[in-house]
Amino acid sequence: MLSKLLRAGVLGAVTVVATSPLGHGALAAASDYRFELAEARPAGPGKTDVTLRLVRTSDGRPVPDAVIFQTRADMAPAGMPTMAGNVAPQAGQQPGTYRFQVDTGMAGGWALTLAAKVQGEPETVRATVTFNAAR
Structure with missing residues (x-):
């Protein structure tokens, strides 16, 4: 009898997950997403x-409405990790794009490190994207 109840509980759990309204993304991990540099301009x-x-790494589709809650910019790629710049979020132009204005006091290689929550995902997506600041 206990065996039947356990099987029923496991099958019930599988059914709940399979019919979850969150769909495919409900079981995704933070590693299933990536930030890509779209543009860096003066x-x-x-x-x-x-x-x-x-x-989303599985299909390359843009992910809109993520909540970016942590940002940092520094010159670590140029060998100066203590040279940091302020980061101000701006309005994205297209769904799935996220824009920032970075105080890059000098030209060279910069890194933008951020943490974001994707709606419906329990894990935080963390990334570091490098870019070049021109004078």
């Missing part, structure tokens, strides 16, 4: 507009 003296695209 935005005035000492500033760079950086646009990132968040995509």
Whole structure:
């Protein structure tokens, strides 16, 4: 009898997951998403507009409405990790794109590190995207 109840409980759990309204993304991990550099362009003296695209790795589709809750910019790629710049979020131009204005006091290689929550996913997506700031 206990065996039948356990089997019923396991099958019930599988049914609940399979019919979850969250669909495919409900079982995804943070590693199932990645941020890609879409564009980095000068935005005035000492500033760079950086646009990132968040995509699902399985199909390359953009992921809109992620909540970016942590950002940091520094010159670690140029060997100066203590040279940091302020990061200000801007409005994205297309679904799945996330734009930031970064105070890049000098030209060279920069890294934008961020943490984001994708709706319906329990894990935090963390990424570091490198870009070049021009004068």
